[in-house]
Amino acid sequence: MSFLTLTNxxxxxxxxxxxxxxxxxxxxxxxxxxxxPSGCGKTTILRMVAGFETPTGGSIVINGRxxxxxxxxxxxxxxxxxxxxxxxxxxxxxxxxxGLKVAGTPKAEIEKRVKEMLDLIHLGHLGERYPYQMSGGQxxxxxxxxxxxxxxxxxxxxxxxSALDAKIRVSxxxxxxxxxxxxxxxxxxxxxxxxxxxxxxxxxxxxxxGRADQIGTPFEIYNKPATRFVASFVGTLNxxxxxxxxxxxxxxxxxxxxxxxxxxxxxxxxxxxxxxxxPEAGSLAEGRKSDTTLHGQVVSSHFLGSVIRTRxxxxxxxxxxxxxxxxxxxxxVVGDTVALKIDSGxxxxxxx
Ligand SMILES: Nc1ncnc2c1ncn2[C@@H]1O[C@H](COP(=O)(O)OP(=O)(O)OP(=O)(O)O)[C@@H](O)[C@H]1O
Numbered sequence: 001m002s003f004l005t006l007t008n009x010x011x012x013x014x015x016x017x018x019x020x021x022x023x024x025x026x027x028x029x030x031x032x033x034x035x036x037p038s039g040c041g042k043t044t045i046l047r048m049v050a051g052f053e054t055p056t057g058g059s060i061v062i063n064g065r066x067x068x069x070x071x072x073x074x075x076x077x078x079x080x081x082x083x084x085x086x087x088x089x090x091x092x093x094x095x096x097x098x099g100l101k102v103a104g105t106p107k108a109e110i111e112k113r114v115k116e117m118l119d120l121i122h123l124g125h126l127g128e129r130y131p132y133q134m135s136g137g138q139x140x141x142x143x144x145x146x147x148x149x150x151x152x153x154x155x156x157x158x159x160x161x162s163a164l165d166a167k168i169r170v171s172x173x174x175x176x177x178x179x180x181x182x183x184x185x186x187x188x189x190x191x192x193x194x195x196x197x198x199x200x201x202x203x204x205x206x207x208x209x210g211r212a213d214q215i216g217t218p219f220e221i222y223n224k225p226a227t228r229f230v231a232s233f234v235g236t237l238n239x240x241x242x243x244x245x246x247x248x249x250x251x252x253x254x255x256x257x258x259x260x261x262x263x264x265x266x267x268x269x270x271x272x273x274x275x276x277x278x279p280e281a282g283s284l285a286e287g288r289k290s291d292t293t294l295h296g297q298v299v300s301s302h303f304l305g306s307v308i309r310t311r312x313x314x315x316x317x318x319x320x321x322x323x324x325x326x327x328x329x330x331x332x333v334v335g336d337t338v339a340l341k342i343d344s345g346x347x348x349x350x351x352x
Contacts, residue, residue, distance in 0.1 A: 001064065005025045006045070007058050009023070011155045017056075022041075025206065031200060035207065035233075037233070052072055071081045078147030079147055080147050092131075093114055100345070137171075164193075189201065203217055213229050214230045238319050239274055242272070244268065247266070254315060259291070260344060281342055284341070285322060289343060294341055297312060297335060312338055
C-alpha cells in the first residue's frame with residue numbers, strides 16, 4: 001500500500017468545482033511536483049492534504065490512516081509557503097523551535113534538534129538573527145527548517161521559491177531536493193514553473209482545470225506528453241499539421257515529404273492529423289539518427305548562446321529546431337533552403 005493516497009478527491013467552492021475526481025498514490029520518500037497554470041487547483045489539493053480545506057468528496061489516507069477526522073495540527077505535516085511566514089518577533093532559533101515547544105518537547109531536546117536543523121540548512125551561525133536581518137533565500141531556508149523540526153511525516157511546499165531571484169531559486173531548489181533525499185521525507189511541491197518541476201521531482205502531476213492531465217516522471221512528461229495541454233505547457237513544442245496518406249500504415253505527408261508514423265492515425269486518407277515535435281528533435285547535421293528529411297526555407301534564426309533556434313517553413317507549417325552552437329559552423333540565415341533531419345519516432349500524434 002502506498003504511503004499517501006488521494007482517492008476520488010473533489011472540491012467545490014459554492015457552485016464552482018475546482019478539483020475533479022483526483023486520484024494519486026504517492027510512495028514513501030517520493031518528491032512529487034504539482035505543476036500547472038494559475039487557478040488549476042494545485043494549492044487547493046495541497047491545502048486538503050494539510051487539512052486547511054475539507055474535500056467535498058473522496059478520501060485522503062496517510063500511512064494507513066484516513067485523515068478526514070484529523071485537524072491540521074493532528075496530521076503531523078510540515079508546510080512552507082510562498083511568502084516568508086516566519087514569526088517576525090522571534091529570532092531564527094525560536095522560529096525553528098516553535099513547533100517543538102508547542103508539542104511540549106523537553107528543552108535539551110529542542111536545543112539539539114534546532115541545532116541539527118540549522119546545520120542542515122547551513123545557517124548554524126545565524127540562530128540569533130531576526131527575519132528582517134536575513135535575505136529572502138535565508139528566510140525560506142529557516143521556514144524549511146521550522147517545518148522539518150518536528151519530524152513531520154509529509155512535507156508540503158507551496159511555491160516556496162516564487163518570491164526569490166532567479167539565481168537563488170535554482171540553488172535553493174537543489175538544496176531542497178538534497179535535504180529531502182537525505183531525510184527521505186515524502187514531499188509535495190506546488191509550482192507553476194516547469195523547469196523547477198522537471199529538475200527536482202521523482203514524478204510530476206500536470207494539472208489542467210482541476211484535473212490531472214498526466215502523472216509521470218519528468219522524462220515521461222517531457223518526452224511522452226499525454227495531452228496537447230501537457231505537450232504545450234511543458235517545454236517548447238512544434239505543432240505540425242500533416243495530411244494522412246494511408247491510415248493503415250500510418251503514412252502521412254508534411255510539405256512534400258511522405259513518412260510513416262510510429263503511432264496509429266485515427267483520421268481517414270486525406271484528413272489532417274496534428275503532430276507534436278520538440279525543437280531539439282530536428283537537426284541539419286549528418287550522423288544523427290533520422291529516417292526522414294523535411295525541406296523548407298529558413299524564416300528566422302536566433303543565436304541564444306549555447307543553442308541556435310531556427311524556424312523554417314515546411315508546406316505552410318513553421319517548424320522550430322535547435323542546434324548546438326559550433327564555433328566552426330555558421331548558423332543558417334533567413335532565406336536559406338535547408339534539409340532538416342528528423343526521426344519519425346520523435347513525431348507524436350496528438351489525440352485530443
Ligand atoms: N476559498 C475559496 N473560495 C472560493 N474559490 C476559491 C477558494 N480557494 C480557491 N478558490 C478557487 O479555486 C480555483 C483553484 O485555486 P488554487 O489556489 O487551488 O489554484 P492554483 O493552481 O494553486 O493557482 P495559483 O498558482 O494561482 O495559486 C481558483 O479558481 C480559485 O479562485
